[in-house]
Amino acid sequence: MGFSMADTGVVETLLQRIEKVDGGVDSLGVAASLGVDHQVIVGAVKSLQALGDVISAELRSTKHWELTEEGTEIAEQGSHEARVFNSILLEGLPQAELMKLSFGKIGFSKAMSNKWIRVDKSYEGGPRIFRTVESIEDQVREKLLLVKQGNAAQLDEKEKNELKKRKLLAEVTVKSYWITKGSSFSTTITKQEAELTPEMIATGSWKEKKFKPYNFEAMGVAPNCGHLHPLMKVRTQFRQIFLEMGFSEMPTNNFIESSFWNFDSLYQPQQHPARDQHDTFFLSDPALAHEFPLEYLERVKKVHSEGGYGSQGYKYDWKMEEAQKNILRTHTTAVSARMLYKLAQQEKFTPVKYFSIDRVFRNETLDATHLAEFHQIEGVVADKDLTLGHLMGVLHQFFTKLGITKLRFKPAYNPYTEPSMEVFSYHEGLKKWVEVGNSGVFRPEMLLPMGLPEDVSVIAWGLSLERPTMIKYGINNIRELVGHKVNLQMVYDSPICRLDS
Amino acid sequence: MPTVGVKRDFLFKALGRTYTDEEFDELCFEFGLELDEITSEKEIISREQGDSKASGASDVILYKIDVPANRYDLLCLEGLVRGLQVFKNKLEPPRYRRVSPDSGGPQRLIITKETAAVRPHAVAAVLRNITFTQERYDSFIELQEKLHQNICRKRSLVAIGTHDLDTISGPFTYTAKAPGDICFRPLNQTKEYTATQLMSLYRTDSHLRHYLPIIEDKPVYPLIQDSNGTVLSMPPIINGDHSRIRLQTKNIFIECTATDLTKAKIVLDIIVTTFSEYCAQPFTVEQAEVVYPDGKTCIYPELAYRKEKLSAEFINKKVGISESTERIAQLLTRMCLLSQPTGVRDEIEVEIPPTRPDVIHACDIMEDAAIAYGFNNITRTTPPTYTVANQFPLNKLTELLRQDMAAAGFTEALNFALCSQEDIADKLGKTISQTRAIHISNPKTAEFQ
Numbered sequence: 001m002g003f004s005m006a007d008t009g010v011v012e013t014l015l016q017r018i019e020k021v022d023g024g025v026d027s028l029g030v031a032a033s034l035g036v037d038h039q040v041i042v043g044a045v046k047s048l049q050a051l052g053d054v055i056s057a058e059l060r061s062t063k064h065w066e067l068t069e070e071g072t073e074i075a076e077q078g079s080h081e082a083r084v085f086n087s088i089l090l091e092g093l094p095q096a097e098l099m100k101l102s103f104g105k106i107g108f109s110k111a112m113s114n115k116w117i118r119v120d121k122s123y124e125g126g127p128r129i130f131r132t133v134e135s136i137e138d139q140v141r142e143k144l145l146l147v148k149q150g151n152a153a154q155l156d157e158k159e160k161n162e163l164k165k166r167k168l169l170a171e172v173t174v175k176s177y178w179i180t181k182g183s184s185f186s187t188t189i190t191k192q193e194a195e196l197t198p199e200m201i202a203t204g205s206w207k208e209k210k211f212k213p214y215n216f217e218a219m220g221v222a223p224n225c226g227h228l229h230p231l232m233k234v235r236t237q238f239r240q241i242f243l244e245m246g247f248s249e250m251p252t253n254n255f256i257e258s259s260f261w262n263f264d265s266l267y268q269p270q271q272h273p274a275r276d277q278h279d280t281f282f283l284s285d286p287a288l289a290h291e292f293p294l295e296y297l298e299r300v301k302k303v304h305s306e307g308g309y310g311s312q313g314y315k316y317d318w319k320m321e322e323a324q325k326n327i328l329r330t331h332t333t334a335v336s337a338r339m340l341y342k343l344a345q346q347e348k349f350t351p352v353k354y355f356s357i358d359r360v361f362r363n364e365t366l367d368a369t370h371l372a373e374f375h376q377i378e379g380v381v382a383d384k385d386l387t388l389g390h391l392m393g394v395l396h397q398f399f400t401k402l403g404i405t406k407l408r409f410k411p412a413y414n415p416y417t418e419p420s421m422e423v424f425s426y427h428e429g430l431k432k433w434v435e436v437g438n439s440g441v442f443r444p445e446m447l448l449p450m451g452l453p454e455d456v457s458v459i460a461w462g463l464s465l466e467r468p469t470m471i472k473y474g475i476n477n478i479r480e481l482v483g484h485k486v487n488l489q490m491v492y493d494s495p496i497c498r499l500d501s
Numbered sequence: 502m503p504t505v506g507v508k509r510d511f512l513f514k515a516l517g518r519t520y521t522d523e524e525f526d527e528l529c530f531e532f533g534l535e536l537d538e539i540t541s542e543k544e545i546i547s548r549e550q551g552d553s554k555a556s557g558a559s560d561v562i563l564y565k566i567d568v569p570a571n572r573y574d575l576l577c578l579e580g581l582v583r584g585l586q587v588f589k590n591k592l593e594p595p596r597y598r599r600v601s602p603d604s605g606g607p608q609r610l611i612i613t614k615e616t617a618a619v620r621p622h623a624v625a626a627v628l629r630n631i632t633f634t635q636e637r638y639d640s641f642i643e644l645q646e647k648l649h650q651n652i653c654r655k656r657s658l659v660a661i662g663t664h665d666l667d668t669i670s671g672p673f674t675y676t677a678k679a680p681g682d683i684c685f686r687p688l689n690q691t692k693e694y695t696a697t698q699l700m701s702l703y704r705t706d707s708h709l710r711h712y713l714p715i716i717e718d719k720p721v722y723p724l725i726q727d728s729n730g731t732v733l734s735m736p737p738i739i740n741g742d743h744s745r746i747r748l749q750t751k752n753i754f755i756e757c758t759a760t761d762l763t764k765a766k767i768v769l770d771i772i773v774t775t776f777s778e779y780c781a782q783p784f785t786v787e788q789a790e791v792v793y794p795d796g797k798t799c800i801y802p803e804l805a806y807r808k809e810k811l812s813a814e815f816i817n818k819k820v821g822i823s824e825s826t827e828r829i830a831q832l833l834t835r836m837c838l839l840s841q842p843t844g845v846r847d848e849i850e851v852e853i854p855p856t857r858p859d860v861i862h863a864c865d866i867m868e869d870a871a872i873a874y875g876f877n878n879i880t881r882t883t884p885p886t887y888t889v890a891n892q893f894p895l896n897k898l899t900e901l902l903r904q905d906m907a908a909a910g911f912t913e914a915l916n917f918a919l920c921s922q923e924d925i926a927d928k929l930g931k932t933i934s935q936t937r938a939i940h941i942s943n944p945k946t947a948e949f950q
Contacts, residue, residue: 226907229915236900242890249893255918256939271654271761273570281919284942312807312861315763328941351886359918363945372945373918383886388871389821392881409876411533411868413569419820419868421876441819444864457819459884483917491912 010036011044014179018055024180026060038176045177053182061175065147065160071168075144080107082138085116088131095119095127144168230494231375231481234469235357237499238377241401242355247379252335252358258289260323262334264300265341266416267445269314270322274330274415281328281363281372288324296341297323299449309448328361332378333416333460337446340382340458344451351383357465368477375465386457388419391439395423395461399436402468403500408433417460418443437463472497502567503651504537507578509562511636515582517591525564532588533872534575535567573652573771574837574856577644578636580775583856587837588873594837597774597855599804600785602627607790607800608754609672610725614794616677619716620660620723620736622762623675624769625789626802627666628753630781637779638748644775648768656712659759659768660737662725664744666752669727675758677721685732687739696722696735703738712737723758754789769802770855804855811863813847819864820871821879832873838866919944 013034017025027045031038048055067075077083084107087093098104108129111117116136121127140163146154147169163169192212193200200206239249263275274280301320307313329335339354360376381394392409399407406426414420417440424433439461447458466478473494475481480490513519520528526536543558568575575581586592601607610625633641645661653659683696694702700717703709715737716722725733727744734740736758746753755772759765773786780786791799813826824832826847830840838860839852853860860866871879907913919941926933 224910226910227912228903228907229913231915232903232913239892239896239900243892246886246888246890248888248891249896251893251895253895271658273654281944282942283939285940287942307861310862314861316761351888353886353888353890361919363943365945371917381884381886383884385818386884386886387819387821387882388876389879389882390884392876392879393883396881397883408530410530410535411569411872411876413533413571415571418862418864419871441864444862482915484914486915488912488914491914 010034010040011047014041014044014048015054015185018179018181018185024178027057027177027179028062028174030179042177045179054185056180056182057177058180059175060178061173063171063173065169066172067144067148068167068170071144071163071170072148074141074168075148078138079110079140081110081114081116082107082136082141084108084111085131085136088117088129090131092120092123092128092130094125095129098129140168227491227494229491230473230497231465231469233494233497234472234499235375235465237497238357238465239355241398241499242379244401245353245397247353247355250332250335250339250354250356252332252356254335255328255359255361256283256286256326257329257334258292258323259325259327260289260292260297260300261337262327262329262331264304264318264323265296265337265446265450266333267303267443268415269304269316270319271316272415275322279363280330281361283326283328286326288321289326290324292323293341296449296451303445303449309444311445313445330362331360331462332356332358332376333462336378336380336460340380340442340447340452341450343382344447349384349453349456352381354380354382368479369467369470371466371478371482374478374482376462377465378460378462380458380460382452382456382458384453384455384457386441386459388421388441391421391441391459391461394459395437395439398461399423399425401500404436412438412440414438414440416443416446417441423461436468437461468499472499502535502570503576503647504565504567505576505578505581505647506563506565507581508636509539509564512564512578512582515578516585528585529566531872531875532585533569534581536564537567538565539563540565570651571859573648573767573858574775576647576651576771577640577775579640579778580644580771580856583775584837588835590835594834594839594854595774595778595784597777597804598785599788599800599802600782602629602787607788608666609790609792610756611672611674611792612794613674613676615721616675616723616758617794619677619719619721620758620760622759622765623756623791624759624762624765624799624801625673625754625756625791626769626773627787627789628755628773628777628780629785629787630751631753631776631779632781633748633750633779635748637776638746641746641776644772648771652764652768656737657715658761659757659765661768661772662734662736662740662756662758663746663772664733664740664754664756665746665750666754667750669729669731669733669744669754671728671754673725673727673733673754673756675723675725675756677719677723679720680722683722683724683732683735685735686742687735688742688745690742699735699738709738725756725758766801766803767858770804770858773802774804774854774856802855806855807853809851809853809863809866810843810848811851811866813842813849815863816867816870819867820874821882822871822874824874829870832870833866835873836869838869 014030017030027041028038031041045055045057049057080103083103084098087098087101098108116131116133117129118132119127119129143155143159143163160169164171192210194212196206196211200209259275263272264270268274301318302308303311304314305316305318307315335356336354343352355378357375357377359373361373363372364370366372379398396407399405404425408424409421410424412420412422420438420440422435423437423439425436427434439459442458442460447456448454466481470476470478470481479485480487522539529536540563541560542563543560546558566581575584583592583595587594608625608627610623612623645663648661649656653661680696680700684693686693687699700713703713723736725736727733731743732741733744733756755769757765757769777784777786786802786804788800788802791801813824813829816829817823826842826849830842830849833840833849833851837854837857839854840849842848843850851866903913922933925936925938
């Protein structure tokens with residue numbers, strides 16, 4: 001780090017000035033007396049600061065009044081209203097002509113309010129303006145000239161604010177330094193060494209040298225590294241939570257599902273709005289699925305159309321073609337259905353806990369918090385005699401691992417669970433209860449046709465992955481998190497994911 | 502979730518007390534409703550069309566309440582009030598009765614075989630000596646609209662028509678005719694139109710044009726006429742102006758035509774149970790007879806009360822509480838499911854009224870018991886299920902790979918699975934069939950194909 005020739009000169013002069021004075025000097029004053037731009041002095045101050053405690057510089061700000069561009073124009077040429085007055089000769093001036101002049105409009109209204117002129121509207125040939133007084137005092141111009149000469153103090157606050165309102169004056173903040181001697185003040189600048197070399201040690205010359213202190217506050221060079229996507233980081237944490245609770249992962253590596261597994265096996269009727277063109281992505285190729293466990297399918301058909309297993313059924317005509325339609329799955333519950341069916345085929349029932357975190361697709365209108373594809377988190381427990389109280393208990397354990405301990409439950413409706421509960425947690429920041437998930441007990445019409453024993457209950461809950469991620473990482477628009485339009489800097493900068501704090 | 506807008510002060514008057522917004526919100530939470538928004542007509546117009554259009558609109562406070570999608574009985578003020586009053590033990594669940602007419606035979610609706618091609622089913626009923634006020638009238642129209650949007654699947658499954666019985670005379674015929682043969686003066690119009698003309702007329706109507714495709718391409722259109730040939734309606738599009746309901750109407754003939762008979766019956770039951778409270782004989786509905794093309798006759802409305810037996814133990818076990826049989830019967834009665842212990846062990850007989858078509862299994866009854874008990878009063882317990890967890894091998898490997906790839910200096914990207922055909926074929930110089938991609942038949946934008 002060195003000085004340029006010009007700088008050195010300024011720096012030394014500055015040091016000399018400070019030496020001569022008992023107290024300190026003002027940077028603005030020094031700049032004015034040396035005839036240099038204030039920024040040059042500021043530069044010198046900063047260079048000196050880097051050398052250690054040679055000087056002590058205190059930042060001050062002062063305000064002073066300055067003319068704006070318009071103000072300067074008026075100071076030179078007179079105010080608009082004065083010029084209007086001066087343009088009106090003894091015989092008056094047509095209003096139309098006056099308005100053509102650059103200062104006409106504003107000047108006219110001001111001169112009228114000062115009662116310097118009057119308008120004769122009924123004059124022949126159009127409205128004409130006449131002087132009402134013989135001569136005027138252009139007070140505005142006089143005041144501005146005072147400020148220009150540096151005598152702003154002669155005006156009182158009210159006058160200054162009025163001119164400020166008319167945008168003729170502006171209050172400008174100027175930052176300057178008050179410079180005093182530092183603890184190691186000297187008029188000579190000695191260059192500080194940046195490195196201790198072996199030669200210095202060998203010759204002993206280090207004893208006479210001044211060393212630049214290490215700056216431990218400086219930012220270092222960022223190492224080259226890779227980054228994991230924040231959504232995936234959150235996913236990893238949720239996976240951990242489930243595994244810690246003894247939940248096994250379900251195979252969800254199929255984005256495409258048949259309507260049968262996605263809807264029918266879950267006892268969602270074929271006329272349900274969610275199966276609409278508006279909410280689900282249907283495939284044109286491959287359009288239909290063909291392999292189904294046929295006996296099970298028959299039982300599903302029956303429970304929809306006629307009832308059974310203690311149910312009245314939906315009583316409509318169940319169509320095979322509808323069930324065959326391939327779709328992009330709308331929830332991972334379709335996978336849960338497959339797994340429960342598989343469980344039911346076992347010789348002997350064993351209790352299970354399953355989870356999945358994977359992508360689902362909804363053909364909805366897109367906005368700041370909704371995309372066509374997102375990730376769903378789902379947990380399922382199947383065991384004998386599970387109750388609603390157990391579901392609440394599992395939810396409490398799950399959410400406690402996320403650092404959420406205050407929960408409330410609200411009755412809700414899902415086609416495939418009964419009872420259904422929406423889960424709310426108390427948000428300390430917003431001071432209100434917000435929904436954090438949906439849960440329920442699967443309907444017997446779904447479980448019994450699969451072949452599960454009657455005393456087996458299956459409880460389940462789900463939430464989206466994107467929502468907690470957006471809250472945790474402070475992202476408001478989902479497109480900034482997922483997809484190809486994401487700012488990669490966000491990925492680079494995202495901190496580690498700690499869900500419980 | 503369907504949203505019902507009710508005037509707050511009317512609601513409180515009907516409930517017999519006022520609530521603060523927080524108190525009402527709490528009540529909704531307990532019952533399973535959601536107080537979505539508190540606004541006024543003025544605010545709505547102001548928000549949608551600007552303040553200038555809003556001046557002169559009412560600033561009566563409106564509550565917008567979200568109702569579960571399967572509770573058709575709560576889709577209007579009358580239904581909400583009844584549900585909440587019974588829930589709070591202020592009211593006994595009403596008993597709905599189907600009655601014969603005081604004189605003469607029941608109104609008859611005769612279905613001809615032509616309807617089979619387009620809209621085969623129909624049900625009907627009569628509300629006798631009803632008294633409307635402006636609010637009741639508005640509510641009546643609004644309920645039909647809500648039902649149309651929900652269970653009727655935008656009129657495609659069921660279409661409702663309500664008519665002033667004193668302006669028409671039965672027996673009524675439900676038939677289907679070629680569009681050119683249908684000519685009548687529809688609601689709010691001054692002259693007659695043929696059905697073909699109506700199709701063009703309503704093509705630009707923001708409300709009705711959505712329903713035109715339901716019958717447009719059929720060879721015949723459904724039509725209901727009275728014995729004088731006066732057209733009551735051309736379902737599912739529009740009713741005739743002649744039989745329109747007015748504030749002064751005293752007797753109402755209701756017909757529902759449908760492609761799904763079960764839903765038509767439910768819809769009819771909901772309408773008559775909700776508004777029969779305003780009849781001179783409250784909660785009674787006059788029956789009507791529907792005659793099928795094969796001569797079979799059915800009496801409507803069904804207003805069936807179904808009985809189901811279950812044990813207190815079942816409820817206690819499934820919910821995770823332990824209440825006495827009597828107490829559980831009381832809890833269920835609060836949900837409009839009138840219940841009595843039978844005296845045999847802990848058996849309870851539950852009567853499911855026609856207002857609760859959503860109850861199709863014992864588990865629905867069990868949920869209602871839990872709601873009446875209060876979800877947040879249930880003790881939470883941990884399931885004793887012991888399991889050893891397993892990771893899905895594919896995911897396990899993926900997690901390991903991710904870590905090391907990032908350590909090697911790569912940044913993880915998360916892309917969409919859905920893309921356009923161009924992105925994977927044209928832009929890469931391949932034909933689309935080479936890519937083995939799957940194709941979507943109903944993308945909303947060209948980005949997702």
